[in-house]
Amino acid sequence: MSVTIKDVAKKAGVGLGTVSRVLNNHPSVSEETRKKVLDAIKELDYNPNAIARSLKVKSTKSIGVMIPDISSAFYPDIVRGIEDIANEYKYNIILLNTDLKREKEKEALIMLKEKKADGILFISNTISEKLKRDFKKVNIPIVLIATKDDESEFYSVTIDNERAAYEATKYLIKLGHKRIAMIAGKKEDPNAGIPRINGYKRALEESGLKLDENIIFYGDYKFKSGYQNMLKVLKLKDKPTAIFSASDTMAVGAASCAMQHGFKVPDDFSIIGFDGVELAEYFYPPITTVKQPRYEMGAKGMEMLIKILQGEDVEREVQLDFELIERSSCKVKGES
Amino acid sequence: MSVTIKDVAKKAGVGLGTVSRVLNNHPSVSEETRKKVLDAIKELDYNPNAIARSLKVKSTKSIGVMIPDISSAFYPDIVRGIEDIANEYKYNIILLNTDLKREKEKEALIMLKEKKADGILFISNTISEKLKRDFKKVNIPIVLIATKDDESEFYSVTIDNERAAYEATKYLIKLGHKRIAMIAGKKEDPNAGIPRINGYKRALEESGLKLDENIIFYGDYKFKSGYQNMLKVLKLKDKPTAIFSASDTMAVGAASCAMQHGFKVPDDFSIIGFDGVELAEYFYPPITTVKQPRYEMGAKGMEMLIKILQGEDVEREVQLDFELIERSSCKVKGES
C-alpha cells in the first residue's frame, strides 16, 4: 500500500539497487538516471522506511535517555542539551522515566535492547550495582551523566561536587560567616550527597572553623525537606548565620521557612543553594547558587556517545566547570 | 552474530513458526514444546528484535512527542503524564523540541514519518496553518495537547482558557478589588493569549467594572516580561490593587519587581498567576494561581491516542478541569 523503493524503481525504469544508490548519494550513478529516479520519487511521493533500513544496516539512529523524572526541575535542561546535539547528528531520543526504581530501570533497559537503541544516556545521581551489571552485559554504548561509577568502568560527565561544595562554603566563610549550617543531601548518595558534605567539611576545616555535626541536616533535595530542616535550625539556641544547601529547591524551602517565621534573608541568614535551577533565580530574594552546567552536561554526554558510536576514542570521565552565581541571598556577616 | 529466532528454533529442535508462536503466546502450541523453546531461549540468551518485528507488523510502538522546549517549566509535567501512560501500554516516546520553529517542526515530522511512529502528540499553544496542512497529509494519528485548531479537525485536549481567566478575575473581584490589571500573553496567541484576555474582560464587564485597556499589558509569559510590565504598573498614577497574570512566571516576575521596589505582596498588590508551575508554589509569598492539570493533559492525550490507534472512537475535543489554588499572594482589598 505505501510506496516503496520498488515502485520508484519501476516508475523510473531502473533497478532496485539504483534507487537505493541515489537515496544514499552513492557516487556511481549517472546524472541522467539520478534525475529519473528523483523525479519518480517526487511524483510518487516516496517516503523512505527507516525501520527497514535499520534492520539492514543495524543502526537505528535512536538513543535511549534514562532519567529519574523529567518533571523534576534538574533534568529538563540536560535533556534539552542532549536533544539538540542528537538532532544535529540526526539521532532521535527515546525518553524513559525510571523514578530510580530498579524495576523500571530494568524494563527500560530491556525496551532499549529490543528496540536496538544505538546508545544509552543514563542520567541520575546514583547508579546501583545491579544496574551497572546489567549495563555491562547489555552491549550498548553507555554514557553516564551527573553520576559516575567508582571503578570508572563507564564513560561519564559530571562536575566536581566536592570542590563545588568547598567553593560554596568558602564563599560563605569569605563573607565572614563562622557558623555555617548545611542542609545536605542523602548520606548514601555518592554524587550529590557525600562529596558535597565532604567539600563543606574541608572548607570549614581549612579555615579553622569548628565542624559541628549537629548543624548538618539531611534532606532529599526537595522543598519540603529544606523547609523542615530550617525549622530545626530556627529552634537552635546557637543559630548559624549562614546555610549551605545541597540543592536550590531545599535552599528555597529554607528561605521560605525563615521568612515565614519573621526572619530575613539575607539579613538573618545567608543562604546559598546548589544546582542553578530557575527557581533559585526567580525567587525573591534571588538565591545565590553554584550552578551545574546542565545543558552542557547533556550536550557533552551526547557528543561523547556519538563519538563512541563512530569508533573514535573519547575521554572516559569528563568533568565540566560549575559556576558560583552571586545573587542576593548572601551578604557579609554583621553588615546591615 | 546475535542470536535469532532461527537459532532458537534449531536449538529447540522445532520450526521457526513455533518459536514465534511461543514468543507471542499463541494458544496453539503444546506445553511440551513451549517448554523446550523457552529453555532454548534462556540458554541462548535470546533477545527479540523489535525492529524486525516492526517491519513485519507495521507498528513500532513509538509515539512522537513534539514540544516547543522541554526546558520550559510548563512542559515536563505533560511529558511525564504522556510517558507514564505510554509505558503502561508498552509504547515509547520519541521527544522532539521544535522551538515553535517551522523548520524544526517540519524536520521533526519527517523524522517521525520515516521512523514510522504510530502516532504523534503535539504540545504547544499555537499551531500554524502550514503545520496543520502537513499534519493532515502525513497520515499518522495526531492528538493536540494544550492547543486546538479552530476547525476541530484534530483531536485535542485543553482547558477552557476563557473560563479559567474569567474565574481568576472573578476571584479577585470577590476579594473586593475594583481596579485589576492584567499582564496578558500574546495578542495573537489563540490559546493562552486571546481567550484569557476575553475571560478577564468578561468578568470585569459582568461585575460592572470599568474596562481600562491601558492596564492590560502584553508579555511573552516569561519572568522578564512580568517584571517589566510591573515596572509600568508601578509608574501608573492610578495603580491597580490586583493583577491577573496569564502565566505564573510573569506573576512571579511582577511580584519580584513589586517587592524590589518596596511594595508588599499581597498587601499592596494581590497577584494571581496562571498555569500552576512549581515556581508559583515555592515562591514567597506562594502565588495564588489557576492550575492547569498538566500531568493529566499529557496522560489524557496519550490515552486518546492509544484508543485511536486501537480503532476505538474517542471524543474529538476534550476539556479538562482547571483548579484555582488559593495561596498567599491575594488578599481582601483594604484589609491589613
Place this chain on the structure above:
DNA sequence: TCACTCCTTGGAAACGTTTCCTTAAAAAAA
C-alpha cells in the same frame, strides 16, 4: 475400520531496505 475434526507443527513468503556480485556498455589503450 473408516471418515472427519481438531490440534500442533513446519516452513515459505513477505515486510522494505542495503549490499554485493554480475554483467553490459562505454571508454581507453594497444
Place this chain on the structure above:
DNA sequence: TTTTTTTAAGGAAACGTTTCCAAGGAGTGA
C-alpha cells in the same frame, strides 16, 4: 580493429520477524 579497463546498472540475498498455508497425527463417532 581488438583487447583491456572503467563505470553504471540490475537484481538476488540478507536483515529477523510474523503469518499463512499445508500437512501429520491424534482423537471421535459411527
